[in-house]
Amino acid sequence: MLPEDNPSEAPAPRLRVFVETDPVATCSPQVLQALAERGVQLVVAVQPATVLGIAGVVGAARDAGVSVALWPMLHDADGRWANAANAELFERWVFALLEELVREGAGPDELCLDLEPPIAQLRKMIDRRVLAAAVPGDRDAAVVALTRAIDHAAQLGIPSWGTALPFVLADDPARPTWQRLLGTPVDALALTRVCVMLYSSLAVGYTRGLLQRRHADA
Secondary structure, eight states, X not given: OOGGGSGGGOOOOOOEEEEOSOHHXXXXXXXXXXXXXXXXXXXXXXXGGGOTTHHHHHHHHHHTTOOEEEEEOOOGGGTSSBOTTTHHHXXXXXXXXXXXXXXTTOOOSEXXXXXXXXXXXXXXXXXXXXXXXXXXSOHHHHHHHHHHHHHHHHHTTOOEEEEEOGGGGGOBTTBOHHHHHHTOOOTTSOOXXXXXXXXXXXXXXXXXXXXXXXHHHX
């Protein structure tokens, strides 16, 4: 059960900025100062190819009084985001990443699990010329692997929350149809919070052109 299911236990809302580009170049002292003044959390994307310098970003943010959440991603060839098709690989990546950062004294304040279909599958889903298909992978095994990642982070004192596509809001808890189709087991994970993503390019893409950007922005 998510904390939101019991309002008395739900954490207070907070503002976050997600940095998916080069965090070392983006997180200048001026940017960090602005985030600190506004109480905004920095959510930093990190892939195997961009891990160098992340410890420095975490340290600089901490010195500036800015909370940092780590936003791990895999190589695009491995699906990029966490899902049923790559959960065990994602677990190993998160384990190694957190261990290294904690060893360097740069453990993040929080861990963000981005639960989305593999990027190659996502492109097929939004292509009107291609017949959409469910994401491959063992859903139950994915829950086990991602739970291990969450538990390992918790052992290091790092709470985990997730991001998810808006379709999962329509799921019946007893029958998570969208979560199974997308390969993103949201309800089954012990996350402190789930942030639902909704932006214009997402709405345009997933409706396969039915909605245009002007509709999504309206």
